[in-house]
Amino acid sequence: MSQATATRTLTFSQAIREALREEMERDDRVFVWGEDVAVYGGIYGATAGLLEQFGPGRVIDTPISETMIVGAAVGAAITGLRPVAELQSSGYFGIAMDEIYHKAARWRYMHGGVFTVPLVIRLPEGAKGAGPEHDVSPEALFLSASGAYVVIPSDPADALGLMKSSIRDDNPVLFFEHAGLYAHRGEVPAGDHLVPLGEAAVKREGSDVTVIAWSRMVGESLRAAAQLEAEGIDVEVVDPRGLRPLDLDTILESVAKTGRVVIAHEAPKTGGAGGEVAAIIAEEALEYLESPIIRVASADVPIPQSRYLQQFLIPTAASVTEAVRRLD
């Protein structure tokens, strides 16, 4: 084993923290701010220890003011800094929507390209028993926010590599982190591990069915694939690792190979990004399809706080397995 392929074991949360730490060491312009990110270290621990290493000038507790957190981060980004702004929950998107949608995404374009907006907005998402406002996965809302990238890691290695690339990118990045993944452990390559934005990962190769999944549903889909293998169904799991830039080549290549598609995400089916991906496949690769596309998603209801009820709503490996079995 060469040193380049050596790995370390990190949780998803530690991977985010390592990415922040490495990029803050590399570039003085990078700073972190948000609610409870400094002394407390972030409610998911993703910024723990950064205050001690970098001091209160670069690791900043903000007021509970999401509009300001994002708006002022845009102001800092267009004047030479590289902010990493945390919204404590992606459910707060509405409080900062103008700042995300019209400011972060459009300030550069609207002003004729004279600025860059090198900004990362961290958005913890997903079901965790905190109720209909906090447990959302709102990434599809930003499909129409051209100008902003939408990046979504599904494991610690990608969390680290995508975060580092997002911080180095000169475009604004909405970085979604599923709260249910923070404690997951995984092998992360040692050294300066960068994952390019807009490059899908084939997380498992297969020849019979393509499951396109992101965020927590990647792990669920891999478990489903292992189970289906025993039944003689060979599943390919493609993780786009985000919605923009979208790696169409990898998706369409897989569809052309298998001819069967399941799209799995935790957001509700209606208005979820699965609809957009399905439409693209219908436009670009209909001739390869041997069966209708199936979407695995939450039902179109608010997410209850009760974890007991959540088990009937939130898609799992079993949901994917069931969908694959329904394909022709």
Next chain:
Amino acid sequence: MTAITPATLLELYESMVTMKLWDQTALRLLQEGRVLAGYHSGRGQEAIPAGGVAPLRRDDYLMYAHRGFGYTIAKGMSLAAMFGDLMANTAGATGGLGAGIPHFADPELGILGQGGTLGSCFGIATGAAFSARYRGTDQVVVCFFGDGTANRGAFHESVNAAAAWKLPVVWICENNGYAVSVPAADSTAGRIVDRAAGYGMPGVRINGMDVTEVYRATCEAVDRARAGEGPTLIEAMCHRFRGHYEGDPQVYRTEEETERLLALDPITNLAARLVADGIATEEGLDELEARVQDTIDRAVEEASSAPMPGPERLFEGLYV
């Protein structure tokens, strides 16, 4: 109190005259159908952008409001580029994306742009001020906004953070008494300047029709910000002479009211004072006006010769 030299008074006068003639020219272009979108005239409110921008250094930051183009004129933005944006052609600072509502910017001049969703200026100003301090500079941010915009929730979040962190911002509220059509008395509780006390920062209410008052108050606030002593709120009471936008029927106020306002014209009043104090002659001021008009005419000519953008412009500059 800051003494204002005769030379500074003349500069402020020329700045306001440029804004007035720019506005007249923009209105003419609008009538000729050469402006592709609505325009919010700044006539009557020239003292605030003139007196509020003059104390700034070239590298200080400006968040301007949408009323008139006076702020960016005062900060040194290319007149031809601004006319190009009005005409939506490639001479514009936005290269053909702009039109009547200004969205031009010039990072070299500290001009950070304008958000059409009013109130979004507050967060960006706070962030630019944070950035100035983070980078160890003594740059200052001046953020202009109207009394209507002051009622956006973003005001509280951003003004609170800037005050809590003692950031170098000067908040200048232009209170012209109307939020589009709604009188301030029907929409704004208390006096805007009194909000300053709630954030533990100095606040001052001034006559925004007098450029010397605006200049003095802004100089003091800029000095305080540059010295690391935090933000200031200036409420400049003023009047807009025309409608909220061109074509506004102004059903919310009487013709008598708008006619009475003309006696408060900050430009003619300063002209009278300059002549009375022996700083200038009427002939001299006429010459100044002719010279400024000539500069503006040449800028219009330069802007007019530029082509319209092609459809490819739509796809340029969205991503880096």
